Amino acid sequence: xxxxxxxxxxxxxxxxxxxxxxxxxxxxxxxxxxxxxxxxxxxxxxxxxxxxxxxxxxxxxxxxxxxxxxxxxxxxxxxxxxxxxxxxxxxxxxxxxxxxxxxxxxxxxxxxxxxxxxxxxxxxxxxxxxxxxxxxxxxxxxxxxxxxxxxxxxxxxxxxxxxxxxxxxxxxxxxxxxxxxxxxxxxxxxxxxxxxxxxxxxxxxxxxxxxxxxxxxxxxxx
Numbered sequence: 001x002x003x004x005x006x007x008x009x010x011x012x013x014x015x016x017x018x019x020x021x022x023x024x025x026x027x028x029x030x031x032x033x034x035x036x037x038x039x040x041x042x043x044x045x046x047x048x049x050x051x052x053x054x055x056x057x058x059x060x061x062x063x064x065x066x067x068x069x070x071x072x073x074x075x076x077x078x079x080x081x082x083x084x085x086x087x088x089x090x091x092x093x094x095x096x097x098x099x100x101x102x103x104x105x106x107x108x109x110x111x112x113x114x115x116x117x118x119x120x121x122x123x124x125x126x127x128x129x130x131x132x133x134x135x136x137x138x139x140x141x142x143x144x145x146x147x148x149x150x151x152x153x154x155x156x157x158x159x160x161x162x163x164x165x166x167x168x169x170x171x172x173x174x175x176x177x178x179x180x181x182x183x184x185x186x187x188x189x190x191x192x193x194x195x196x197x198x199x200x201x202x203x204x205x206x207x208x209x210x211x212x213x214x215x216x217x218x219x220x221x222x
Contacts, residue, residue, distance in 0.1 A: 017058040025060050026078045033082045039108035048101040065099045067119045080182045083194040084157035086110045095145035096161035100126030113138045116145040118216045144217035148174045162215040184212040
């Protein structure tokens with residue numbers, strides 16, 4: 001599969017690393033949504049990691065970003081984004097802004113992204129970073145992601161980037177009929193669930209084994 005053309009964000013000297021990441025880590029593992037591949041090639045992943053780890057920004061691994069949180073492995077970001085079935089008209093809720101990388105990928109595809117982060121320092125850093133990169137379709141909230149962001153529900157997709165020990169009922173309620181919830185669930189043994197909401201039920205589309213940091217908030221009593 002050919003990659004989308006390069007652009008100003010993923011420019012030299014990181015362009016080769018970015019393209020290699022997309023070819024070897026993403027396309028090679030079966031991700032083929034053109035919008036997802038274009039977003040991954042465009043967003044400068046090295047801008048979302050600490051300076052001391054920028055040499056590993058495009059590596060096939062998660063990286064620490066402080067406060068006990070991580071930036072997910074590139075493949076997991078791609079997998080979750082593709083599983084959300086986004087369109088240019090989608091309204092997306094992200095639980096766990098973290099460094100802002102997943103929010104940037106979502107914002108390249110969807111019409112609006114609403115992102116919630118419980119750690120104020122991370123939330124502010126991510127907002128500053130994303131605004132400096134020119135994103136104007138992302139809305140920010142500091143709060144308990146377990147509760148979602150009910151004021152702007154329903155959402156066409158909800159992505160959760162930290163693992164609760166069960167599916168949060170508020171998120172299920174805020175998901176639009178026809179929408180997808182992509183969420184890691186569990187403690188020691190986690191699985192990333194892709195759930196589709198119908199008018200009568202919540203259907204499991206697929207699940208893979210994963211390892212995410214725990215979701216802070218209501219479900220853990222923090």
